[in-house]
Amino acid sequence: MPTLTADPQLPEPDAAEARDNATFHAVLQALSRPGTVHGLPGAGACPVAQALVDRECRVWTDDRHLAEVLAMTGAAMVAPELADHLFLSLASAEAMDRLLRVRTGSRLYPDQGATVVAPARISQGPALDLAGPGIAGAARLCLGGLHADIWRVRARLNRYPQGIEMLFHDGAALVALPRSTTVTEV
Amino acid sequence: MTLASLTRPWRAFSYGFLDASAKREMRRKMIKAVAVPGCQMPYASREVPIARGWGTGGLQVTLTLVNPKSVVKVIDQGADDSVNAASIRRFLTRVSGAGATNDTLAASLIQSRHRIPEEKLRADQILILQVPNPEPLRPVEPNMSAARQMHADADYGRLWLTLYEQIVRSGRVMQGASYPSMVNGRHVMSPSPIPRWDVPKLHMADHLTILSAGREKRIFAVPPHTRVEPLVFDDVPYRVEDHAGLTCARSGLTGYFMNEIPQDGGGSAHEVSDSELGVKAIRRAEGEDPEIGATWYVDGEMQR
Missing domain, CATH: 3.40.50.11310 (Bacterial phosphonate metabolism protein PhnH)
Structure with missing residues (x-):
């Protein structure tokens, strides 16, 4: 006869669940407060890919190591203009051309805008003034390791509410710029 | 693999x-x-x-x-x-x-x-x-696809119209919750x-x-x-419920959102809706010292 006792032990997340949960809390807080730096449970784009991407997604990456990780998730590898998640370096002029082609959603379906995950040097390089939701007054962020045209390209893509979300990782540090943030180069 | x-x-x-x-x-x-x-x-x-x-x-x-x-x-x-x-x-x-x-x-x-x-x-x-x-558009546009297009165009005229009609009919905005x-x-x-x-x-x-x-x-x-700005007209300011002067019959708190408790004989008493805030106030009255955080409203006035 089954006994109606309390659970023998409380459920524990496995390593993957704990990592994905911690990653998502960092991503969510980073997007809620643009320009603030949050810690990922691991270095690079890998934890972000594992927390967000599965076989319902279409992805593009220029990173051969990450391509293997993404293959494990079952996501479809597609051209940049079809991808909903892109993991790429934004340091070259070629990358700027690629970025100009990514999906920005539509006014009817803003959720179809892509999420772009890129390496950057946080707290180094040119200063940016940020304004918009999630920012009390004004915020300043320094981001290096990106092509000089990046903010012009971003401004062209972001026709609010259309646009893209940008996540920048530097080791295990993460900052995010949602489409609602206005970026001004200082 | x-x-x-x-x-x-x-x-x-x-x-x-x-x-x-x-x-x-x-x-x-x-x-x-x-x-x-x-x-x-x-x-x-x-x-x-x-x-x-x-x-x-x-x-x-x-x-x-x-x-x-x-x-x-x-x-x-x-x-x-x-x-x-x-x-x-x-x-x-x-x-x-x-x-x-x-x-x-x-x-x-x-x-x-x-x-x-x-x-x-x-x-x-x-x-x-x-x-x-x-x-929010469902009362004025039951067709989901049409409502989506209205959101895409930021076309909210019909919501303003609803509020205007409420003011014309009733003298004030009747929209309570939502x-x-x-x-x-x-x-x-x-x-x-x-x-x-x-x-x-x-x-x-x-x-x-x-x-x-x-x-x-x-x-x-x-x-x-x-x-987050409630839709209001310039000359008809947004008004919250008139609860600023009500006192909780159980905890003695004043100036928070209250539940109305009907009484035998037709009257009503009030009870603070945020139950744990009421519990803390009662515990404090009984000599304990629970931590009560800063509240958004003080004496029924929203603090900014």
Whole structure:
């Protein structure tokens, strides 16, 4: 006869669940407060890919190591203009051309805008003034390791509410710029 | 790549009830919801072991965010001890190992039906509101596709017209709960059926709010420090419920949102709607020293 006792032990997340949960809390807080730096449970784009991407997604990456990780998730590898998640370096002029082609959603379906995950040097390089939701007054962020045209390209893509979300990782540090943030180069 | 590397050890159920793929979908949609404040994002809305319409949307968000270090508070119409709130709280702790609390100050995740706590929420807390009807345009445009086009065009004239008609007919805005509010100057949202009293608490708040409708499969968000402006006319200011002068018959608190308790003989008494705030006030009156946080309203006046 089954006994109606309390659970023998409380459920524990496995390593993957704990990592994905911690990653998502960092991503969510980073997007809620643009320009603030949050810690990922691991270095690079890998934890972000594992927390967000599965076989319902279409992805593009220029990173051969990450391509293997993404293959494990079952996501479809597609051209940049079809991808909903892109993991790429934004340091070259070629990358700027690629970025100009990514999906920005539509006014009817803003959720179809892509999420772009890129390496950057946080707290180094040119200063940016940020304004918009999630920012009390004004915020300043320094981001290096990106092509000089990046903010012009971003401004062209972001026709609010259309646009893209940008996540920048530097080791295990993460900052995010949602489409609602206005970026001004200082 | 081997088959073994693609499978996981058997478990009776996934941590936090939702499977990993459902959580990833929730995460992707929450990211977009935060990025476009107030805009309703469609999502799959999985089955959870409560009926649609009883908080499944909020529950799925909480289940995605929860971890063993979380402390959850669940509110139903201000109270922590209603059947719905108690069941959801017990379910959350049983499938996640998270702590549970009634104290707003101690909670990291606050799932709520129809109220925002009176004590100010902090930046490290996330408020999750259960939403029965996420579409503010539904009373004026029942066709979902047409309403979506209206949101795309920021075409909210008919909502203004509804408010105008209410003023013409009744002399004041009759909309009580779910007061349509402009978020970030672009999308009008229904803030879920919170009273008018609670809508200003979302404006330029320190905390993140996620609103999720499980039955209607829509999720939207109000990030911290985001403008949330109830639709009003320049010459007809927004008014919250006239509760500033009411006193709670049990705790003696004055100047908070009250429940009206009908009395034998036709009168009514009032009881503070945020039950844990009332409990704290009673404990304080009995000589204990529970910590009562700063409240959004002081003496019935919204503090800015």
